[in-house]
Amino acid sequence: MNTEQILDSYVHDVARKLPRGKRNDIAFELRSLLSDELAARSRSEGRQPDRAMVMSLLNGFGSPTVAASRYHPLPAVIEPADTHHFLLWTIGGSIAISLLSVLGPTKRVEGAPYFQWLGILVIVFAFIGLWRRANPGVMRWKPSRGLDWMPRPLALLALVATIVFPFFMYLAPQTFVRVMFFGAIPDHGVELTEPFRTSPLRLATISVLSALVVLYAIVLVKGRWQSWINWSFAAAHASLGVLCLGHAAAIEPRDGASMIAMFEYADANKVAAPIFALTGALLILCALYEGYRETTRIRPSPARVDG
Structure with missing residues (x-):
């Protein structure tokens, strides 16, 4: 040539x-x-x-x-500004998949769900970047009140919601069904077994739920979050998540029987086990996020000068 x-x-x-x-x-x-x-x-x-x-x-x-x-610069599939959130969702989803896989029917962690989750995230974040480029200036920054802001009406709503669900529902499921559905739904399906009523698993769960109620009451009185309250919530959510996973592992029928039957009605245990597993995984993710927010809290201060 x-x-x-x-x-x-x-x-x-x-x-x-x-x-x-x-x-x-x-x-x-x-x-x-x-x-x-x-x-x-x-x-x-x-x-x-x-x-x-x-x-x-x-x-x-x-x-x-x-x-x-x-x-003609080509846009990245995942924009650099979204890398941080992409990594958080990737790690959080991987943890949830691992927990649900271990507690699932196969009791085995397989690679396919991780790649499926990663593929979903790539597509979602690619569309976010595409939408942002097609609508410049639409996703404008808005000032936030910071991590400690918590209006009392919202704190009261959170307190009442926690007392009703899940505290009251877990403490007395039959009464909860009767009250919430005005007696229109039979409640015998959620009758607790006597061994479960006095089990350490249930007593520990009631204790953690009580702690959450107390924490929301403290937030209501103070009218704001504080670092020690946030850490307390993270610990409570992590503990409750582990207990929920314990419920899922204990009540799931194996070889026709459960380690400890939660409900007198056998089919109720089959339905409850995956719900507890999913709830536990989400609570642990919530606790990890709360801990992450506290460890990365911004505290403006001058840089230290060595020497």
């Missing part, structure tokens, strides 16, 4: 990586630029252009992919 053919080949490969509507114009501009640069180099060196001179010139421009990106 002579020098002109090499330049034409390079320009062609660059243009193929550009949007169709821009190819011809940019190819013409790039071909003219390369010809001028090659002629200037030939005059500077006092010799006719050859293959070595052309390749040296093109090496300075970079590969066709690099050169094309200068004319």
Whole structure:
């Protein structure tokens, strides 16, 4: 190939990586630029252009992919600004999948769900980036009140909701069903077995739920979050998550029987086991996120000067 053919080949490969509507114009501009640069180099060196001179010139421009990106930068599938959240969702989802796999019917962790979760995240974040580029300025920053903001009405709502669900529901499921559904639904299906009523698992769960009620009451009185309260919630949610996983492992029927039957009605145990497993996994993720927020809390202060 002579020098002109090499330049034409390079320009062609660059243009193929550009949007169709821009190819011809940019190819013409790039071909003219390369010809001028090659002629200037030939005059500077006092010799006719050859293959070595052309390749040296093109090496300075970079590969066709690099050169094309200068004319039309391609957006990343996951934008750099979203990398942090992508990693958090990836790690959190992987933890949840691991917990649910261990407690699932197969009791085995397989690789397919992880790749499926990763694929879903890539598609979701790609669409987020696409929407953001198509609507510049729409996703504007809005000021937040910080981690410690908690209005009393919202704290009261959280306290009442925690007392009703899950505390009251777990403490007396039959009464809960009668009250919430006005007696329209039979409650015998959620009758607790006597061994479960006095089991350490249930007593520990009631204790943790009581602690959550107390914590929400403290938040209501103070009208704000505090670091020690956030850490207490993280510990309570982690403990409750582990206890929920313990429920799932204990009440799931194995070989026709459970380690400890929660309900007198056998089918209720079959339904409750996966619900407890999912709830436990979500609570542990919630606790990890709460701990992460506290460990990354911003406390503006001047940098320490050594010496």
